[in-house]
Amino acid sequence: MMIKPYRLFLAIALLVSWIPQRIMAQTAESAIQKTIAKVRPACVRLWGFDTLQQVRTGAQFSAVVAKDGYILTAAHVSVPGNTYKVMFPDGREAIAVALGKIELADDKTIPDVALMKIVTKGNWPNVEIGSSAALQKGEPCLSIAYPESLNQTQPTVRLGKVTASLNNRGFISSTCLMEPGDSGGPLINLSGQLIGLHSAIEIAEDKNYDVPVDLYEKYWTALQQPVVYHRWPETVSAIPAVKTSLHLTSWPKAGNYSGTCVKLTSHLDGKVQTVMGTILFCKGQTFVVSKSSMVGSNVAAGNTTLSIMARDPNTDLVLLRPNTKLKGGIKLNETDHPLQTGSFLFAPLADTATITGILSGGPLDLPKTNSAGFLGATPMHNSSPAKIFFVRAGSPAALSGIKTGDVVTQLNGQPIADAGTFADVMSKTWPGDTLKIKVKRGAEENERAIILTYPPEIIHDHPAEHFTGGKSRRRDGFKQIYTTDLVLRPEQCGGPIFDARHHFCGIVIARYSRVNSLLISADGIRQFILK
Structure with missing residues (x-):
């Protein structure tokens, strides 16, 4: 088929504009990665x-x-x-x-x-x-x-x-x-x-x-x-001659990410919650994947409503199906591009400029320390049986009538012989889970169902605890997660991440701390969708 001259010119122009961008990305990343290795x-x-x-x-x-x-x-x-x-x-x-x-x-x-x-x-x-x-x-x-x-x-x-x-x-x-x-x-x-x-x-x-x-x-x-x-020492040494360092004048730039992300709204805990969503195209269908703990009911992306298909508490991912067609979609490839520390990352957002950072480290496992289901009742350490010695005021346990001195005999149908068994069962729970707890008080034994919450946030008086937007509520309990230095607010999580060559790398799932935002790889997203 004959290509018209102006189309050929356009194709060449696009190719030529792409080459400097790739060289720019490779030069900057190479310098950074060589420095890290050194x-x-x-x-x-x-x-x-x-x-x-x-x-x-x-x-x-x-x-x-x-x-x-x-x-x-x-x-x-x-x-x-x-x-x-x-x-x-x-x-x-x-x-x-x-x-x-x-x-x-x-x-x-x-x-x-x-x-x-x-x-x-x-x-x-x-x-x-x-x-x-x-x-x-x-x-x-x-x-x-x-x-x-x-x-x-x-x-x-x-x-x-x-x-x-x-x-x-x-x-x-x-x-x-x-x-x-x-x-x-x-x-x-x-x-x-x-x-x-x-x-x-x-x-x-x-x-x-x-x-x-x-x-x-x-x-x-x-x-x-x-x-x-406590004052400047009198003994001073000669400072060696000034050493110059490598300077890079060109840095990779964000690409055109239209059709890759949406801003989602839903009703969660009695209020309207916003979060980013990633538009994906897989096996002939369009889906939206986002951060599950920030997606409630009545989910919408503008005028498009979405139905919840699946949630995974282990990855905090939610799979959504648009009820009307959404434009665009990232094609999930069968092979991934390797994630390497020092690689440039780009996080497009629906209503503001793209955020730029680098891959900081990983993969690593983050134990569930802030994200386990919170009951608010604690048995005495090493006690047998598991006798409650502390109940936090206003906690799910307190609101359900559990008192100090109660003995926990079962959790979710599993016999509880001691405080260690109690802790093991509770460590496997998530906020929002319904816990069936059987307690013995005197000669009486009864069972009740309690909806667990997140543990109370303890914010220390340190600048690192007070950055804009703060930490994501669900931010740990992940396996094979990557760290990035992307500065995103919790409601900006759930969107796609691209490298300097415009390859889809995964989804930012949480703002972990002042320094780190967490990335689930593209392979992790694919496994979730196909599961």
Whole structure:
């Protein structure tokens, strides 16, 4: 068949415009992934450790190993003379001793500089120390650290840009997301050089602060002594010559994602709830997949109503069928494109600009800690039989009349012999489940049905707990989940994620924390639909 000249021209134009985008994506991603591969082996997590009793004595934090086994970290996580367990991504462990740190008398949060030394013999990976003096506004940077909320043995990676090379308090300011557990972790340039150490954050997600690495170089000799300096040390070392870093002027851009997502509304818990939905085309049919815990009854996408076909509590996915035709739809391929840490990700939204981030880590399993069904009645630890000693006011248990002193004999028809069996059965429940509980009070025994809820949210007074939109209510209890640094509000979850080559990667299922949003892979979506 003969192709008309103008059609041929259009085809060539589209091909030519696509080639630079692919090269751009490959160049930027390649630089990021090479940097991650180079630096990650030296990025460690630590906690206080009593070497005599062989017990943990402190909270988790992050750091990075430099030449000769020296560890650069933050002063607010280090106590000179104390010992720490150092855990490398490859599984090796070592012991380090805290050396000096600087925290000024009039403001202990400044400059937050601390040094440690590994005392365990070994050939330890290390990072090249760069120059913070050479930083420029807008320069790309990476965080490779261990957020405490995930409690994982591997670090997660976040991409950002320098917003100030030195702010009015003497810190580097960047958009690389941080939260508790990341303190002391490294800020890296795209040449794989250390430029800063994680120190502090504000509530706004783009307000993250790092200690300039040049301060460690300047006070290297003074920091060899295991003391706390409450004023700037008099002994200073020469700072090496400024090192320049790799700069990328071109970054992949979002594509045209029309027909891939919709904004869903439904009635949930007595109010109108919105959430994103992903339009998929599979086996000749159009479906919408979204986040089940945020989809109630009377589901609609604009003027199109949708019927609920299936829910899966393990993945928190819901499958919906449009009652009238929806335009578009992502074709689910039989083969997936591999997900690799450092890959660019794009999250299109129905009513605002596309959100950009990177794949931070995974796959990993997140145990059900905040998402188990909540009863509000607790038996005494190790008690046999399972005798209730605490009932939370206003909880499902309290509202159903359960009291302290009641003995639980059955849950969902399963005999309960002790507190351990009680805990095992409850750990398998989900919010919204109906629990059949049989209790004995004196000589009387009765059974009742109780609808479980989510556990009460405990929000601590830390900036990491107060970011815009907050965390998703259902955010754990997942298997083989991926982490991303996409900044999405809970109601923006449920939509599709694409890579820089416009391949469908999966669905963001939850905003887990200030640092992480969670991704279910395209293969996980396919398995759910075909199940």
